Amino acid sequence: MAGTTRTAGSNERVPGTLSRRTTLLFAVAGGVAVSNVYFAQPLLVTLGQDFAISAATLGAVVTLTQIGYGLGLFFVVPLGDLVDRRHLIVTQLLVLAAASTVVGTATGAPILLAGMVAMGFLAVVTQALVAFAASVAEPARRGHVVGVVTSGVVTGILLARTASGALADLAGWRSVYLTSAVLTLVLAMALHRVLPRRAAARQTPLRYGQLLRSTLTLFARERVFRNRALLALLIFAAFSTLWSCVALPLSAPPLSLSHTAIGAFGLVGAAGALAAAPAGRMHDRGLAQRTTGVALALLAVSWLPLAFTRQSLWALVIGAIILDLAVQAVHVTNQSLIHALRPDAGSRLIAGYMVFYSIGSATGAIASTTVYAMAGWGAVCVLGAAISALALLVWAATRRGSDVVA
Template sequence: MTICRHDQAEPPESPPAGQEPPGEAGGAPAPPRPRAGLSRGATLLFAVASGTAVANVYAAQPLLATLGQDFGLGEGVVGAVVTVTQAGYGLGLFLLVPLGDVLDRRRLVSAQSLLLAAALAVLGTAGAAPALFAAAAAVGFLAVVTQSLVAFAAALAGPERRGRVVGQVTSGVVVGILLARTVSGLLADAAGWRAVYLVSATATLLLALALRRALPPQTGARPGRPSYPALLRSTVMLFVEEPLLRARGMLALLVFAAFSTLWSCVALPLSAPPLSLSHTAIGAFGLAGAAGALAAAPAGRLHDRGHAGRTTGVALLLLTLSWLPLALTGESLWALAAGAILLDLAVQAVHVTSQSMIYTRRPDAGGRVIGGYMIFYSAGSALGALASTSLYAAAGWPAVCLLGAAFSLLASAVWAATRERPGRRP
């Protein structure tokens, strides 16, 4: 597998004063400059590696009932396995992903992948609840290699293809999230929940070796490289100074709170009577969600053509409507499948559009803007996981669906209040 020649770091592409970048305002993209980019095979490797890494954050979701039994955790507590993993992921986004703006990304990605494989091995052999939670947090912290790969792919792609490449890699991420449940369920039924993490550790190790061979080296010491504390401060300041980053960050928080409300909790009603589904059957619903995520792949191309705002609005409407069939899960598993497809299509469309927009706004700080944006994503995922499992224990599945619909409606309100319009600067 080869990656096309990329001889120098990408120069900043910030627009001149008074000129709008392409985005929700509908402005035409600037003429593309000739430059090297990613081959199709390399883009596929980025997508597979990103999806495999992030899948580890969600593999526990269909296993919650089993983990609760093995470690003596109640329904209201076992959801914290997902929450601590997301908390670790949020810390990694802030502390690790920005390093891609100043260090050799190939070395950074390789090191993170190797450490992630080690953390997965520890999680798969945990013998007590404290070890389980600590290893889960470490897995989340290191799984942010996913976002390092997204930023790397965006940096290597030409401006005229960036939305498409980000869309393809992000599709791998979302498909990895959703298929994590299917694979996790199959492995747990066949060989126990520990096999889920031990197999993943092996796959992560093999992908680390493949990435080391395929990724192009970058300059390890870049001129004017800031100190690590200054790098972290600049991540915060980017979101203070850029309204678009704040708006898209809030959308990420709410959209992924809705996403996590479904996928962190749905295993509980499906595994309980009268349905009493197996791990494999519960995980199979991830296939329906993956179909929805793949259907949203054109969102990146729509961004490249200046339709980011319209794409976001339609996707948020679908996200809200998805909770109608989801509320019928107890009466029809087909309704659950239809709702999952709608929800994941909507989430993927908003996510790809947002990542394409924020990278285009500040390509000189790709690792920081994507890492900072994904902190909102992680916070939303943790919020949805904890709130939905606690609410399910107290009030059941209908209350969980109302919670997801509320997150979706609030996201629509944020988009309506902050979206860019012709003639108005963001």
């Protein structure tokens, strides 16, 4: 059970311990919640056929979900610094289950897309869980704890494709979202029982409007925050360039893979989750910069094997593993660094950071499907490589004096 203690003769609250069981529950809940944002990726062709959405604009399905996610990050996640996080997390999960049901029963494109926006808006409960875990973890273990919870989130992102593809082939695409609604309800009840009744409530004297403005103020004042947010935008634009578009060449001749086969590549990408916990430990050892530089170099290299996807699915396997390992290593390092800046404003910092994640994901989704429709898979890989190289250049230009240098 997570908790806090008070120092002798003081009213200062200090982090307590976060049990392994609770940490794992956080990871599972975060993974299930965020998976709703990514279920559509292997289903894009089918959704396009059922709702008469053209190939060039299929990326809008993912992009609108990411827009909802970005709005939720800015308007909902900062509430974790203001209200009882237990109530906030459980309420979000309950309403997320309702939004998943709306998508699973949609009868037209407007309802489908509105439901996607709502799911994205509510799936930010994932970040409330990350912020909560970081706030109650011991400082010496914060990177590790964030890494474990992030591993669950990453696994949810990547296995969402596998589960989505398999369920779609077995019982239709609607079963994907209805099953998710049931799982989300179960997790809401579990967290309602496990989370402390006073989960870091009212950590700040600010009112809601002031809280939102303070997020912008933190961005203006904290250089590390700005640098790491920009890196988040770029690495997740690269990430989304691959995963929001790869279903299109895989479902087209000569490959013509099924939903299940396409979704199975999420199992390959799930290897990226393995990088989360080690990256957290590297941060704890003061090696944040070295981890970031190596990971960004690997991200740029990953597009070389990915360019040969049409010729060999093994090339896709190798490239996807490298790309996901690199992205998650940078992501965990980013979150650990920015939370350490102002632990009292952890929810706002992570919310502001993840807005850039959402912008990058949305941009990568719409850009990759548009480029694919115009010039094919090779051009998509050039786009991804260019974004990755830009991220490496940004890191090199901003690394001096901006982070904990190893």
